[in-house]
Amino acid sequence: MAGTAQAQEQVYLVTGGCGFLGEHVVRMLLQQQEPRLREIRIFDLHLSPWLEELKTGPVQVTAIQGDVTQAHEVAAAVAGAHVVIHTAGLVDVFGRSSPKTIHEVNVQGTKNVIEACVQTGTRFLVYTSSMEVVGPNIKGHPFYSRGNEETPYEAVHSHPYPCSKALAEQLVLEANGRRVRGGLPLVTCALRPTGIYGEGHQIMRDFYRQGLRLGCRLFRAIPASVEHGRVYVGNVAWMHVLVARELEQREKLMGGQVYFCYDESPYKSYEDFNMEFLAPCGLRLVGTRPLVPYWLLVLLATLNALLQWLLRPFLLYAPMLNPYTLAVANTTFTVSTNKAQRHFGYEPLFSWEDSRNRTIRWVQAVEGSPS
Numbered sequence: 001m002a003g004t005a006q007a008q009e010q011v012y013l014v015t016g017g018c019g020f021l022g023e024h025v026v027r028m029l030l031q032q033q034e035p036r037l038r039e040i041r042i043f044d045l046h047l048s049p050w051l052e053e054l055k056t057g058p059v060q061v062t063a064i065q066g067d068v069t070q071a072h073e074v075a076a077a078v079a080g081a082h083v084v085i086h087t088a089g090l091v092d093v094f095g096r097s098s099p100k101t102i103h104e105v106n107v108q109g110t111k112n113v114i115e116a117c118v119q120t121g122t123r124f125l126v127y128t129s130s131m132e133v134v135g136p137n138i139k140g141h142p143f144y145s146r147g148n149e150e151t152p153y154e155a156v157h158s159h160p161y162p163c164s165k166a167l168a169e170q171l172v173l174e175a176n177g178r179r180v181r182g183g184l185p186l187v188t189c190a191l192r193p194t195g196i197y198g199e200g201h202q203i204m205r206d207f208y209r210q211g212l213r214l215g216c217r218l219f220r221a222i223p224a225s226v227e228h229g230r231v232y233v234g235n236v237a238w239m240h241v242l243v244a245r246e247l248e249q250r251e252k253l254m255g256g257q258v259y260f261c262y263d264e265s266p267y268k269s270y271e272d273f274n275m276e277f278l279a280p281c282g283l284r285l286v287g288t289r290p291l292v293p294y295w296l297l298v299l300l301a302t303l304n305a306l307l308q309w310l311l312r313p314f315l316l317y318a319p320m321l322n323p324y325t326l327a328v329a330n331t332t333f334t335v336s337t338n339k340a341q342r343h344f345g346y347e348p349l350f351s352w353e354d355s356r357n358r359t360i361r362w363v364q365a366v367e368g369s370p371s
């Protein structure tokens with residue numbers, strides 16, 4: 001009996017568990033049948049209907065509607081959890097939300113999660129950071145090609161999203177070793193995905209819809225030579241699950257560390273990579289070189305930013321193209337590292353072929369193929 005109680009003792013909390021990545025983390029935790037998992041708590045501002053179907057399995061699934069900016073709500077959700085996987089965040093590089101709101105959710109929300117761990121005695125915290133904490137910086141320095149966690153880069157930000165992710169990551173790493181209730185040290189680490197793709201990726205869906213509107217075409221805007229790191233959502237989720245599992249055994253090695261999320265996805269430009277999925281769904285990318293000169297794109301992006309500012313009192317104008325998204329899309333950033341493999345034995349769970357097929361099937365199922 002004691003063995004059974006011991007075997008099923010752990011409670012995991014996934015903040016943002018109804019988001020694009022969060023849903024994959026939750027499903028992965030259940031699929032992998034974490035041996036000691038008794039309960040998964042899903043804490044999100046908006047709860048999704050699919051949660052209901054998960055409630056019939058052997059692991060208790062508890063949905064908690066809450067806001068990470070509210071310290072008391074976070075503390076109540078964290079109390080009694082062994083591990084917190086903090087994926088909740090406001091992902092906004094389009095200017096939909098104010099900088100203040102982005103800061104509140106991403107920075108204050110993360111502070112609340114850390115303080116809740118300390119107050120309630122939760123020892124293990126996995127934070128979903130981002131490649132954006134590195135760059136591109138405000139000085140316009142090129143990102144790096146095939147970089148790793150040690151590659152030097154002057155990370156200086158002005159855009160609210162990367163600023164907030166960088167600050168939050170710093171808080172999480174600095175919290176490593178703090179004494180939690182009961183006297184034991186908090187063990188934290190941060191995972192930095194590059195651009196995530198896969199089932200549920202809204203921007204991919206937006207590009208697909210845009211292509212359909214344009215007669216099954218998309219027009220190349222970024223040179224094919226600018227490579228942008230991408231990683232499959234299932235592998236990112238798997239990395240989170242592995243880190244959560246291994247943190248206790250390897251706290252000395254993993255505590256306070258950052259890990260880029262990587263897999264076998266090929267190095268390509270943002271647009272060429274998207275075509276890996278959109279071409280089998282009937283779209284084509286027009287042009288082997290950008291059809292619009294770069295200076296014109298910069299001008300359009302600046303105009304969009306100006307229009308957004310002018311129209312803000314009346315309506316929300318938030319197009320995909322703005323100076324920041326152009327800078328990210330137009331600056332090479334790819335990672336090549338095996339730190340996660342060395343530190344906690346990570347190998348991608350999904351091959352590139354599998355990741356690609358799953359994503360294609362999702363685009364086809366969501367939208368239906370054009371005739």
Ligand SMILES: NC(=O)C1=CN([C@@H]2O[C@H](COP(=O)(O)OP(=O)(O)OC[C@H]3O[C@@H](n4cnc5c(N)ncnc54)[C@H](O)[C@@H]3O)[C@@H](O)[C@H]2O)C=CC1
Pocket residue numbers: 015016017018019020021022043044045046066067068069086087088089090091105109128129130131165192193194195196197
């Ligand atoms: N999508 C991407 O390419 C990348 C995302 N990330 C990070 O991964 C994490 C998850 O991102 P996605 O799944 O793409 O975003 P998402 O927007 O799909 O998911 C975020 C989830 O957080 C929840 N949330 C937002 N504000 C909240 C609040 N105040 N209280 C409670 N829950 C709240 C949302 O309801 C949503 O379910 C974020 O922290 C993001 O910064 C990092 C690198 C790349």
Ligand SMILES: C[C@@H](CO)CCC[C@@H](C)[C@H]1CC[C@H]2[C@@H]3[C@H](O)CC4=CC(=O)CC[C@]4(C)[C@H]3CC[C@]12C
Pocket residue numbers: 091093129130131132194195196203221222228270271320321324325326328329
């Ligand atoms: C210039 C346009 C012509 O088609 C293309 C614009 C594409 C952009 C909307 C995307 C290009 C790169 C993306 C970002 C990148 O993948 C890294 C990210 C990490 C995160 O943590 C959040 C999302 C994002 C900022 C992602 C957002 C969309 C792009 C800027």
